[in-house]
Amino acid sequence: MIKVRFFAMLKGLAGTETKEYAVAAPISIESLKELIKKDFPSLSQIIDSRSLLISVNQEFASKETLVKDGDEVGFLPPFSGG
Amino acid sequence: MSELVTIQKERFSVEEVITRVKSASKGIGAVVVFLGAARDFSKGEVITGLSFEHYPEMAEKKLKDIRSRALDNFNIIEMAIVHRTGPIDIGEDIVLIVAASAHRNDAFMACEWAITELKRTAPIWKRETTQKGEVWVSENP
Numbered sequence: 001m002i003k004v005r006f007f008a009m010l011k012g013l014a015g016t017e018t019k020e021y022a023v024a025a026p027i028s029i030e031s032l033k034e035l036i037k038k039d040f041p042s043l044s045q046i047i048d049s050r051s052l053l054i055s056v057n058q059e060f061a062s063k064e065t066l067v068k069d070g071d072e073v074g075f076l077p078p079f080s081g082g
Numbered sequence: 083m084s085e086l087v088t089i090q091k092e093r094f095s096v097e098e099v100i101t102r103v104k105s106a107s108k109g110i111g112a113v114v115v116f117l118g119a120a121r122d123f124s125k126g127e128v129i130t131g132l133s134f135e136h137y138p139e140m141a142e143k144k145l146k147d148i149r150s151r152a153l154d155n156f157n158i159i160e161m162a163i164v165h166r167t168g169p170i171d172i173g174e175d176i177v178l179i180v181a182a183s184a185h186r187n188d189a190f191m192a193c194e195w196a197i198t199e200l201k202r203t204a205p206i207w208k209r210e211t212t213q214k215g216e217v218w219v220s221e222n223p
Binding site (some may be wrong): 007051079 | 118134135136137139140141143165176177197200201202203204205206207208209218219220
């Protein structure tokens with residue numbers, strides 16, 4: 001399973017903190033985004049925005065990063081700490 | 083030295099953290115402190131309260147990484163970083179960075195770099211309570 005975690009306004013829009021996906025083989029971040037947009041249409045706009053950051057296993061990921069079974073993926077809206 | 087990087091709900095004592103940092107070495111001659119506090123206005127709106135959410139495992143990792151990069155890249159002796167989460171009243175302290183060095187310039191530079199890096203890389207989000215309701219803050223000046 002791939003565990004997706006939503007934070008801040010994404011969590012509110014999705015109505016849940018986590019969502020799990022079973023994958024037979026590693027998939028790209030872009031493919032995962034498409035799956036999530038289908039399951040959570042309310043997140044489409046923010047997922048398509050350039051300001052969204054993605055983490056895989058608590059490290060920043062790029063478009064080319066592949067996600068595999070057992071990974072934790074964070075969908076991170078722009079930070080506002082400090 | 084994990085006690086030098088903490089994310090906590092409770093209030094912190096600035097003096098206690100400074101004492102912890104200074105205990106690292108008798109060679110410390112300068113301590114620079116950045117303290118972020120909850121102000122009562124934002125973009126023309128009156129703010130009545132704040133709340134912070136974070137991605138616990140990743141935020142802690144990123145703050146520890148900032149401390150270790152500061153120690154590697156600046157001529158400082160020690161650094162502590164404390165960030166609060168959960169609800170925070172106006173006027174309360176939010177974030178504390180303490181940088182210590184032999185001479186002041188190194189501590190000033192490291193402290194400024196660390197708070198900028200925290201705002202850029204730490205997965206922490208602020209929610210403001212205004213008279214119109216609660217809003218997530220999506221920009222980080």
